[in-house]
Amino acid sequence: MPAADLAHPAAPAVFAQGWAMGAGLILAIGAQNALVLRQGLRREHVPAVVAFCTVSDWLLILLGVFGLGALIQHQPGLLEVFRFGGAAFLLGYAAMAAKRAWHPTGALDGAGIPASLGATLSAAFAFTYLNPHVYLDTVVLLGGLGARHPADLRAAFAAGAGLASAMWFSLLGFGAAAAAPKLQSPRTWRIIDALVAALMAGLGLQLLLQPL
Template identity: 45%
Template sequence: MTTYFAGFFLGFSLILAIGAQNAFVLRQGLMRAHVLPVVLVCALSDAVLIAAGVAGFGALATAVPGLEWGMRLFGAAFLVWYGLRTLWGAWQGGQAMQAGEQAGSLQMAVLTCLALTWLNPHVYLDTVVLLGAVSSQYSDKFLFGAGAACASLVFFFSLGFGARLLAPVFEKPQAWRILDLCIGVTMLLIAWALLRG
């Protein structure tokens, strides 16, 4: 079980930082809109990426130098679009939503979540390369990967469904504007960091 918990705590520490995906899950949780599908997409995507890293896919990312730059470019372009869209919503202010209001379709929520997950090069570097490399130090690397995948499941379900505890704060439209402003700026900063390498 030591191997499992090593994977769990390393996996948890890697996804704990606020990023584009986490900000999106938090926002969906606050709106109580499509939370279960969104957290499942995040957790299952992480599980696939962790499995690929443990199975040795990380070697491909280092063997093909242009792959990382391409992923950075597409990821940054998407983050710029999403960040500007969120900032525009914060600027307008008329689109402020009450907690519990359905915002957008299920299909759009899932597609946005998939894009924020799979177009983010950091997810490949952290989840596939780093976790894959660390797992090779353990005799049962698949147990290590299972621990990391469980950490992802626990984190995203806690973030998505725990966000409703903040609902009283977000009954005020101004709070939604501040959240959108913070999310938009975060997306643009991450895009800038991706382009700078």
């Protein structure tokens, strides 16, 4: 995040607004949050996933606050490229999660075959950058709100939103990892995978059936 002009009298209020808006948007459980939660519960590559999602959010916030949000608002066809690719990815992931939930041997227990760091970060990349809702929420909506502030206050807004992002992903990933030992029942993991499958399928179908 660029250094905010904290000497400006309005900077603390703008920083707080950015934090509140960022927290409000990121709390909704979506594809990216579901991945961080799942990796935390698996206790697998948690720092890398948390760092990747946090830095990605910072990048998208900055792009939105400093101009990309307005560009996307005037180029609605730009999101269509992500719409169908994102829908296909989400539906495919939903099918895999449903398969794990249906077959007990596919449950997310401690004996499950761990995914490589590369595969895990590839999934995080897809959930982040192939998801049109990320652009709508983070770049267009959040970034658009930040862009309304004077140029010398935009960094304060972005810093507040970025702090909310870092706090949330850390809480979600490391909190789930801390709770994981109490959730090692195969039945619990099957329920989690079933919920993930339903969430991903719902998001994928929403992208297909509701034009952005």
